[in-house]
Amino acid sequence: MSPVSVRTSAVPPAGEPRQQRERRARILDATVALAAEGGFDAVQMRTVAERAEVALGTLYRYFPSKVHLLVSALARDLTTAEELSRHQPPLGDSAGERVTALLAATTARMQREPLLTEALTRAFMFADAAARDEIRSVSRLLVGMLVRAIRPDADPTSDDLAAAAVIRDVWLAALVGWVTGRTTAADVSRSLETAVRLLLDPAG
Secondary structure, three states, rough: OOOHHHHHOOOOOOOHHHHHHHHHHHHHHHHHHHHHHHOOHHHHHHHHHHOOOHHHHHHHHHHOOHHHHHHHHHHHHHHHHHHHHOOOOOOOHHHHHHHHHHHHHHHHHHHOOOOHHHHHHHHHHHHHHHHHHHHHHHHHHHHHHHHHHHHHOOOOHHHHHHHHHHHHHHHHHHHHHOOOOOOOOHHHHHHHHHHHHHOOOOOO
């Protein structure tokens, strides 16, 4: 008999049995804990399986690689951040102010756990086609949070979506620079503020 098919995703599919949802959550919890303790290199599939109390084969059915596992953890983290931004939208009188507030809060939260952020960012950089659904999910979540900050009370325009995509790319590039030690936290803030000003408040 072939193995039970398990969707490899950070977010459980609708109708997934409770036991599978709980197993998926334990796996991602273990991944995040290990990454927070030791960064990218600390996340080993066998160690994740042991901490999550699942068989190694079961772990591979859910997440076929370490990179896939970490990108899924990033997607889950951003899903939580996206839900929070819906309930507690960023403050500001202009699109630029709201986007800057959103980015500052999200970046500060990630910089408080540098080893975890290093692991998640490196995984995102290394991800290949096997994790394309999670990569797309991360990109959609980031753009979704940004366009809601840009235009909270109306549907986004094509220019809003384009600006959000550019800001997302600047943000990810700035994080890569920070986790690899090439830039400082202050550099990240300056890069984001510059991108937001040029895209959303060019006359400012």
